[in-house]
Each structure stands twice: as C-alpha cells, then as structure tokens.
Amino acid sequence: PRFVCSITMLAAVERSRLLRIPAKHPLAFGMALSCVKTSFSDLLVQKVIEKRENVDWKRNLVFASIGLVYLGGVQYAIYVHAFGRMFPQAARFASKPLREKLRDGRGLFQLGAQVLLDQCVHNPFVYFPAFYCTKELVMSEKPNFGRRLAEYRDNMKDDLIALWKVWFPAAIINFAFMPMWARIPFGAGVSLVWTCILSMMRGEDVPREQ
Secondary structure, three states: OHHHHHHHHHHHHHHHHHHHHHHHOHHHHHHHHHHHHHHHHHHHHHHHHOOOOOOOHHHHHHHHHHHHHHHHHHHHHHHHHHHHHHOOOHHHHHHOOHHHHHHOHHHHHHHHHHHHHHHHHHHHHHHHHHHHHHHHHHHOOOOOHHHHHHHHHHHHHHHHHHHHHHHHHHHHHHHHHOOHHHHHHHHHHHHHHHHHHHHHHHOOOOOOOO
C-alpha cells in the first residue's frame, strides 16, 4: 500500500537525518552525550551497586560537569583539533583498511604517539587533576585544590592502573579506526563503563582532616 510505503520512506529519511547529527554537530553532540552518560553511570552505581535510598546529587553533579565540560568539550579540542594538527595523517590512517594500516609505517608511528601522549601525558597530568579539582569545587563549601591534588598524588598509581586497563586498548581502537568526528562519541561509549569504575573508586567525598 502507498500509505505504508510513504511511512517507511519518511522513517528512513528521518533516521538518516538523525544519524548525520553527530558528524554535522560533533562538539554539541559529544558534550550532550558525555554529560548524560557520566550522570547516568554515577546514578547506576549509586542506586544499583551501592543501593542508596537517596541519590547524592552533589556527587552526581561532579560527574555530569566532567562529562559536559571536560569529556565533551576539552577532549574534543584535544582529540580532534590538537591531535589532528599534531598528527596530520591521523584521519587518513583511520579510514584505511586494516591491511593498508599494517603497511603504513608513518601512520602506525603516529597512532602509537597519539596513544602514548593520551595515556601517559594527558590522562595523568590533565584529566585526573581536572576530575579531582571539579570534585573539590562542587562538593566543598571552601574549595582547597591543594588538598584534593594531594589526594590524587596518593591515589595516582591505583587510578592510572585502573584507567589504563580500560583506556589503553580503547585508545588504540579509537585512534586507529574512528573518523575524527566519532572520537568523542566512541570515547563516551567506552566511558560508560569507565565512569562506573571511577564512581565506585572515587565517588565518595572523604575530606582529610585540616
């Protein structure tokens, strides 16, 4: 019937439009997705794993804020703009078939450099300090960033080991196969698991004695 065909065609057109949104508006899409995802992950941990009767909304705001501003915005600037300029073959390398990737020595070198820069510089010295400082800003009436960064120094080894178990393989996949616009959405998908881990490890606010 013509009516059914028209409805099917209309649905296909709308689906196509929706699928183009991430590529057309990568920054806005990444920020919104990362905000919702990190908030949801923490809520999942609080209600299902920790079995809280009442949600700690301040704690949830920490994760939502990190998702919106840092994971969606700052990491877009790092992974797409900064890495795109530092590693000009990155987009072309990601689009190649696997066999061609394995023969592309320069592309493999740039892939390894992106992974190491992300995991050994960006995450230890930018991402985690940003998380701890955001946590202090949201959860403390009188923020003491020095105290919170000292806490990170104490936790650094455990934090990085936990992060690398998830993000080293994820970073290889992301930088090797994802088009530039998809780097943040892919990271948001992986981060659904990572945020649950981080929420269980560091979601509680345990201030040190003054």
